[in-house]
């Protein structure tokens with residue numbers, strides 16, 4: 486397939502940056518009223534073309550495939566910008582509330598109330614978790630402490646590393662420490678890795694008001710709202726991009742880890758009702774089957790849908806509105822483990838770096854890009870265009886951040 490050489494012709498189709506910067510996301514009624522604490526820049530994260538990956542048709546029967554990236558890794562001024570800041574925007578009002586509602590550990594929903602705003606954020610992740618860094622950075626800006634629990638047993642990145650000692654000190658671990666978070670490295674099999682409640686109790690006993698944020702913030706009751714709002718932001722940006730063909734992004738490729746990024750997007754696109762977009766959630770770990778992720782994504786999407794205006798508004802209920810057909814979960818590129826880089830995925834990181842000067846992260850976005858490149862070569866996207874008589878298919882790749890983990894992968898790349 487021929488490559489599309491013309492960066493300037495693609496760039497010229499985009500509205501001027503100043504136009505993108507000024508835009509404000511308009512949310513419908515009940516959604517607009519939900520409290521949100523701004524963490525991201527006030528302008529949308531940028532969307533730009535990826536000309537070297539886009540494909541020009543070789544014959545009149547083939548569509549042109551236009552590929553764009555949405556840079557969630559450029560979405561916020563805080564350390565290591567990535568998708569978790571967007572979720573946290575809707576959680577901060579509860580953190581700062583004089584009567585927090587969702588501060589408890591998910592296994593202990595009846596835990597005692599906090600008698601005031603949180604004093605310390607507590608969260609968890611794999612050793613090279615990006616989420617924990619975003620929580621630690623947020624804590625700093627809110628004037629709170631942070632306790633970060635990192636589990637040696639989560640995923641295979643540590644096990645696959647040639648230099649395990651460095652893996653548990655570099656990359657995101659180093660940044661967590663630099664941000665002033667207390668970091669506790671949990672050994673494999675430590676019961677706290679699956680239930681941190683004893684730590685929260687200890688903190689309460691010592692006079693702190695701990696606020697628990699589950700891994701990836703997905704199990705948090707408000708965790709899906711950020712990406713529901715992102716769906717409206719994408720719809721708004723589509724209008725300024727003058728996209729060919731359907732005028733929309735027909736396919737959206739995004740990582741699916743803990744699941745509320747995909748879940749939130751589904752809820753937001755459903756409420757937006759501006760037409761169908763095929764969301765492809767790319768899984769990155771073989772540990773759990775696709776059905777496990779499907780159940781989670783569906784439950785996060787429905788929960789967010791109920792919060793943003795489906796239930797009780799003469800609309801279909803959240804249950805009726807969102808079904809599994811609304812998303813495809815791609816599990817062919819999970820590789821041998823969460824956080825483990827295989828040869829093919831490493832090659833995709835090199836291609837992205839050397840053709841577009843874009844650095845992917847080794848855990849999520851590299852696998853997403855690999856899946857997307859595979860789909861572009863497959864017939865399905867061509868068939869989609871043929872059925873609709875489209876000369877152009879538009880694809881959006883969401884870059885969710887995570888590059889700081891690369892430091893721990895120096896032995897692989």
Ligand SMILES: *Cc1c(COP(=O)(O)O)cnc(C)c1O
Nearest residue numbers: 615742743744746849885886887
């Ligand atoms: C957490 C994370 C994801 C996955 O998002 P979920 O909402 O957990 O599915 C994707 N990419 C990066 C870089 C992340 O840090």
